Amino acid sequence: MTENMTDTISIRDIGTVLDSVLAYGHFNSVHPGHIRHLKSAKEIGTKVVVAVIGDQSDSVKNFFSQTERAESLALLKLADIIVLLDGEELDVAIEKIRPNTVLLGKEHQRTTNKNIMEAIKTQKRLGGVVKYDAGETHYATSELLGFSQADIRNERTAKFLETCRRQSIQEDQLIEATRLWANTKIVVIGDTIVDQYVACEALGLSAEAPVVVVRELENKNFVGGAAIVASHIRALGAQCHYISVVGNDQEASDVIEILKERDISFNLIKDKTRPTTFKRRYVVENQKLFRVSRLDDRCLSPEKEDEIIQAIEYSFQSANGVVVSDFVYGLLTPRIINHIQVMANKENIMLFGDVQCSSQVGNIAKLKNFTLLCPNEREARIALQDKDSGIEKISHKLITATRAEKLVMKLGAQGFIAYNIQNDGELKNEPFPALSVNPVDVTGAGDSLLAVMAIGLASGQEMMLCSALACCMASTAVDNMGNTPITKADLLEKINRVFSDVM
Incomplete structure (x- = not known):
């Protein structure tokens, strides 16, 4: 630099x-x-x-x-x-x-x-x-046009370590924090998605029309949506129960088998009137060409809502925290969200929420009185109908509007800012950089971050310590193509590598 x-x-x-x-x-x-x-x-x-x-x-x-x-x-x-x-x-x-x-x-x-x-x-x-x-306001970065990957990586690592120094966070504290997760139980409620990646070879431009021609080589399915949040939580060593809705199809059967393999208990409500949400992405090397989605985003029927509510009442009794992972595909209706809030208040359970609306119409501000919300900047601006204010003002307005205790404002390639209301009412914030310079696949970065924040906070750990762990977690997740559960060993390896880079 x-x-x-x-x-x-x-x-x-x-x-x-x-x-x-x-x-x-x-x-x-x-x-x-x-x-x-x-x-x-x-x-x-x-x-x-x-x-x-x-x-x-x-x-x-x-x-x-x-x-x-x-x-x-x-x-x-x-x-x-x-x-x-x-x-x-x-x-x-x-x-x-x-x-x-x-x-x-x-x-x-x-x-x-x-x-x-x-x-x-x-x-x-x-x-x-x-x-x-x-x-x-930018939702992407142009750093690679001016600096080498090595320079950017070194600068971001230095920023991360400086943040840890300001917060008095040591490597051994991060490692010790992961050892406390085994006795923590998290309930995850949200939309199930099956992500298929179709690897292709680019053949050229069609003579018939200005479209790219590719040859399909192979494909692989990944469990995504709220299911990958649950998978991360379990892979990191915490207990997890998963509640969702699927169709009566092969994709649903595949999801059930994967959840069993990953030792995740679940209530999957089958709805014959809708398919399991399925997204097919065509990629050449690590470049995505386009995506085709098969979904039905109608709100659940009252009968299916009753089944979800029954699962909620049963699973909340032994939970330390609840993750609401809303992809706006109809599962999290106003009635279900209200019931989640009532039950969480009754059982004194922490609530962690995210509403992802990159291609859907959603509103993070509908989640009130949560322990933590994790929107990205675009989602926050849409919810507040504010495209002009600075990011600090946007964050403060969202915390006020939702009465959230904590906030992680995700900024894509610029990392995220963690906000925490102190005991004296003061709002403290700390920025964390994106440690991965040239990610392979950013699709699941937010899900991995949400998983770590939920486990850490539900285990009684401090906000900025959890944020440092989430920073390392997200950078590990984006180095893989497709939604792959990040294990505790993967996370510890990343932590060690980050702290060793400048030693």
Whole structure:
């Protein structure tokens, strides 16, 4: 990666910085939302100056010292100068630096914060410009166009280890955490999917029409959807009971055999009016060409709902946690979700939820009062009908709307941000990078992450420790084509490799 020196200066020593843009914030934990914001700043001015709020701030609790926050910011190599404020005196920084532009997050457009309002007045009085920008939203990355895989891998590993250092997480703690999972029982409720991968050889372009011609070589079926979440949980050593609906077909019979082989207890309700959801993906090497789905996404009949509810009431009695894995194929009706919430509250059981709607119409905000929600950024924006706010604001809004205790905001190739409401009511967050640089198949990354988070939290482990384990788990899952259960041995091997890479 290219070097870019960042100067760190006290507010007392800073002077005028010509052709500059001034950004401002706490930067309690530097995450992709901050990166987007600062990249926008670089496009506006020649010099990017970032004012970091001091340790004595009254508005937000600082989990790390100003020095630590400034050091993390400097590692991004996006700021030319970092200014250390005594408190929140942005107006003083403006008076001294005289920036052409002050760049604030979009949440400040209608601010009632007196410090921000005074700073805006000062900037306008001096003839400067105030802009509001959360940074451009991307659901993919272009890093490989500018850097080698080795460089990106090393940088992401370094970020992961720095995150672990900030959270006082050691390798032996991660290993020890996995030993506590054997006595944990998780119930998984969700849509069963059979994923078929058809390996093909590309022959060329058809002379009849502009379409690619391929020759089918072989195919292989994988159990996916909520069933792979259950499979991960069992493979990692926890106990698991699986509740779902399937059709009366061969795919259902195959799923039953696989669940038995994997030692997963289950209630599979057969519905003769619908097929088992089946997705066929055509691939050349590790490049997917297209997908064909066979499904029926109508809501369950009241009779089938009754059968699911009966299974829920029986299985919840001995569970430590419940995973709701909704692919929006009709299983998780409002009545069933309500019953899950009532039963979980009655039995004092943790709830972990994910609503995956890449090709379906779903809404993560329908899951209320869950211990943990795991949406991706697009799903969160759709649920909130908000395409403009920064990722931090989106996350806060979703937590408020759903009353979730914890949140993992998945950001694709940028990793994820873990949010946790502390005992004092403060919302703490920490970003985790995507450790895999050039993944083979990202289809099951979120499912593997959800599995680890559910086991860890249900076992009584701390949020950020679970997040570090989930980061390693997801990077292991994407290195395989198709949904393959990740074992505890696989996860431990990954942890060892990550911590050994920089030793």
